[in-house]
Amino acid sequence: MLKIGLLGFGTVNSGVYEGITDTLPYLESILGTRITVEKILIRDKKRYLGEKNSELFTDSPDDFFSYEFDVVFEAMGGEQPALDYITFLLSKKVPIVTANKELVAKHGSNLENLAYKNETFIGYEATVAGGIPIINTLKSQLQWTSVEKISGILNGTTNYIITRLQAGSDDFETVLKEAQQLGFAEADPTSDIEGFDALYKLQILCRLCFGSWPKPEQFQRSGMSHLKSCHFKAGEYFNLKLKYIAEAYYDGTDIKGSISPCFVDAKSPLASIENENNGVYLQGDWLGNFFASGPGAGKRPTATSMIEDFLHQLQKSGNQPRVPKLKKISKLECKEFLLVFDTNNETEVYHTLKEIIHSVEEVVQFDNNQKVAMLVTINELIPLNNTANEKVEFYPVLRVNGKVQKTKANKQLKAL
Numbered sequence: 064m065l066k067i068g069l070l071g072f073g074t075v076n077s078g079v080y081e082g083i084t085d086t087l088p089y090l091e092s093i094l095g096t097r098i099t100v101e102k103i104l105i106r107d108k109k110r111y112l113g114e115k116n117s118e119l120f121t122d123s124p125d126d127f128f129s130y131e132f133d134v135v136f137e138a139m140g141g142e143q144p145a146l147d148y149i150t151f152l153l154s155k156k157v158p159i160v161t162a163n164k165e166l167v168a169k170h171g172s173n174l175e176n177l178a179y180k181n182e183t184f185i186g187y188e189a190t191v192a193g194g195i196p197i198i199n200t201l202k203s204q205l206q207w208t209s210v211e212k213i214s215g216i217l218n219g220t221t222n223y224i225i226t227r228l229q230a231g232s233d234d235f236e237t238v239l240k241e242a243q244q245l246g247f248a249e250a251d252p253t254s255d256i257e258g259f260d261a262l263y264k265l266q267i268l269c270r271l272c273f274g275s276w277p278k279p280e281q282f283q284r285s286g287m288s289h290l291k292s293c294h295f296k297a298g299e300y301f302n303l304k305l306k307y308i309a310e311a312y313y314d315g316t317d318i319k320g321s322i323s324p325c326f327v328d329a330k331s332p333l334a335s336i337e338n339e340n341n342g343v344y345l346q347g348d349w350l351g352n353f354f355a356s357g358p359g360a361g362k363r364p365t366a367t368s369m370i371e372d373f374l375h376q377l378q379k380s381g382n383q384p385r386v387p388k389l390k391k392i393s394k395l396e397c398k399e400f401l402l403v404f405d406t407n408n409e410t411e412v413y414h415t416l417k418e419i420i421h422s423v424e425e426v427v428q429f430d431n432n433q434k435v436a437m438l439v440t441i442n443e444l445i446p447l448n449n450t451a452n453e454k455v456e457f458y459p460v461l462r463v464n465g466k467v468q469k470t471k472a473n474k475q476l477k478a479l
């Protein structure tokens with residue numbers, strides 16, 4: 064008999080419960096044993112009185128932890144009390160499957176070690192890119208293969224907003240409200256639109272690709288709420304698509320990266336990821352380019368990840384956290400940028416930036432000739448939050464295979 068506990072019963076864990084109960088005979092045949100959901104911990108029992116099997120619900124942690132479990136699925140969210148509960152369960156050798164990216168990004172190192180010490184496991188497939196099985200793919204395939212660079216669309220809310228702005232909606236607030244009504248965005252969208260959610264997921268992917276847990280300070284992060292449809296129009300002129308990209312690489316000393324609006328080569332598979340979907344693009348010397356895409360969140364896709372994660376963890380041998388072979392990135396490619404500034408700042412901007420600009424590829428005026436977009440290559444990597452000229456928006460340009468594809472060099476100013 065396999066006894067299951069659920070911490071939380073919201074979008075994700077109600078999906079896990081339905082997934083388990085709807086396919087019980089099949090799951091039992093895979094595992095070769097009977098399965099029961101023993102207890103479900105929530106905050107307020109009254110809210111769950113209408114649920115089937117309402118006797119399973121408890122809002123008393125003491126009651127929940129008085130039961131014995133063979134696995135616990137955690138989808139409460141937040142750092143506490145999830146951290147204390149999982150620490151307690153792992154110490155008792157109870158396997159954990161979690162969807163809680165904030166918890167794993169901030170405490171994954173200690174929790175993995177605790178699980179290893181207690182000969183159990185913590186699975187966190189569902190923390191990154193909802194239904195895309197990227198974590199366990201990396202866990203199974205990274206003994207010899209090294210990854211040089213991760214680029215991803217890791218947040219469904221921001222990708223949905225971007226898709227709508229790309230289609231011509233100009234008002235960020237209206238699009239955000241629409242995303243909230245459709246259930247893609249939280250009531251408080253800060254974590255999504257300021258890039259914290261994508262940062263947590265990027266930290267977790269770095270653990271798998273580069274073998275250690277990076278700190279938030281190792282990444283530059285800029286939000287996306289200032290974007291307007293005119294930015295997309297300027298990108299189209301250069302055959303580039305604006306996306307909210309999380310990327311990371313190992314520079315030979317440290318893991319580095321960014322979460323920011325980027326212009327992506329229209330040929331990149333990331334350019335075609337629309338609405339609430341996610342995409343993960345990995346580059347490596349032997350691996351070449353690997354791309355996976357799919358639903359970034361949602362009840363069923365995320366529940367699928369949780370259940371598959373449990374089966375994967377049970378069936379794999381050994382719990383030692385994997386340490387992949389580290390590979391320094393062969394070239395730092397982000398030397399191409401699209402700079403955006405107001406027409407009335409032109410002279411000042413040209414003057415301030417001439418020290419760092421290697422070449423100007425093309426310049427266009429857009430937004431009723433009020434703004435300038437300038438495609439440039441630069442001498443060295445510059446920080447996104449560049450202070451050289453606060454009047455300039457800096458957008459990195461990502462090309463397929465990192466190759467700068469020169470546009471027909473036309474430095475004449477054109478009007479879009």
Ligand SMILES: NC(=O)c1ccc[n+]([C@@H]2O[C@H](COP(=O)([O-])OP(=O)(O)OC[C@H]3O[C@@H](n4cnc5c(N)ncnc54)[C@H](OP(=O)(O)O)[C@@H]3O)[C@@H](O)[C@H]2O)c1
Pocket residue numbers: 070071072073074075076104105106107108110138139140141143144162163164165189190193359360361362365
């Ligand atoms: N939604 C998605 O598509 C998705 C996808 C991937 C990952 N995730 C992650 O999965 C986690 C859960 O997300 P969700 O969307 O399922 O959240 P949700 O719908 O808000 O559900 C949270 C559940 O946890 C319970 N809970 C919260 N705090 C608790 C506490 N202190 N003690 C006991 N129960 C508590 C809530 O109970 P009450 O109702 O009684 O408050 C509720 O049942 C988050 O970390 C999220 O980032 C979500």
